[in-house]
Amino acid sequence: DHGPARGEYEVKVEYLEGAGDAEVEVWWEEVYDPYYPPPGYPDWRGQYWANQYLYGDPVMVRNDEAIDFDWGTGAPASGLPADQFSMRWDHRASFSPGYYTFYARADNGIRVWLDGEMILDAWYTNPQRLHSVGRNLRGSHHLAVEYYEDGGPAMVRFWWEKSSE
Numbered sequence: 001d002h003g004p005a006r007g008e009y010e011v012k013v014e015y016l017e018g019a020g021d022a023e024v025e026v027w028w029e030e031v032y033d034p035y036y037p038p039p040g041y042p043d044w045r046g047q048y049w050a051n052q053y054l055y056g057d058p059v060m061v062r063n064d065e066a067i068d069f070d071w072g073t074g075a076p077a078s079g080l081p082a083d084q085f086s087m088r089w090d091h092r093a094s095f096s097p098g099y100y101t102f103y104a105r106a107d108n109g110i111r112v113w114l115d116g117e118m119i120l121d122a123w124y125t126n127p128q129r130l131h132s133v134g135r136n137l138r139g140s141h142h143l144a145v146e147y148y149e150d151g152g153p154a155m156v157r158f159w160w161e162k163s164s165e
Contacts, residue, residue, distance in 0.1 A: 044089040044145075048077060052084045052109075052148040064089060067145055067158040076154070086148040087156070097138035099163040104131045106147055106156045113144040125150040134163075 015024045038045070043065045047058040059079045067089055075082045104110045104120055107128040112120035120133045123146075147156045 041090070044091045047088045048080055049086045050080050052086045052150060054086045054088055054146060054148070067156060069157070070155040071149075072153055072155075083149060083151040083154075085154075086146070088147075089145045089158075091143045092140060093143060094140050095137040096162070098136070099134060100137050100160050101132055101134045101163065102158070102160045104145065104156075104158050105129070106131075107153050108150045109146075109148045110156060110158075111146045112158070113142075113146075115142050123148075128153075128155060 011026075011028075013024070013026050041063045043063050044067060046060075046062050046064040047054075048060040048062075049055065050059045060077055069076065071082075073082060076085065076087075102112055102114075102120065104112055104122070105128060106122065106126075108125050109123040110120070110131065111118055111123050112133070114135065119135065120131055122129070122131050145156075145158045
């Protein structure tokens with residue numbers, strides 16, 4: 001299971017100066033783990049780009065309760081164009097043991113990643129189309145959904161269902 005190691009840790013630094021000028025520096029920093037969205041995103045961490053290539057810094061980052069959008073021919077948010085934009089959503093979900101079908105409906109390109117493995121690749125311009133893929137799962141998993149809009153109407157929806165036993 002990925003995720004930050006929480007708790008208290010003892011850090012010990014030993015240093016010996018033999019002669020002359022010497023110095024030592026010690027620091028640490030938080031490193032982003034792509035399998036664990038940072039705090040502040042209880043649902044889906046949505047990153048929004050003003051290009052269709054997920055390139056550069058996102059124009060906006062926000063928490064999205066679900067991936068279920070139909071923008072028609074309009075822009076998804078202020079600062080984004082009505083065409084040629086892209087998004088990436090990250091989420092960590094817990095699954096009870098079973099077989100799950102992931103569904104993605106998009107007008108233009110969409111990709112779905114499960115724990116860093118691409119499980120659905122429809123990264124091409126196409127009209128609204130439903131895609132699906134299934135997996136046996138249990139426990140906590142990282143999901144990522146990438147989407148791009150080329151032109152015309154824009155919509156994206158992603159969800160999953162567990163098969164009945």
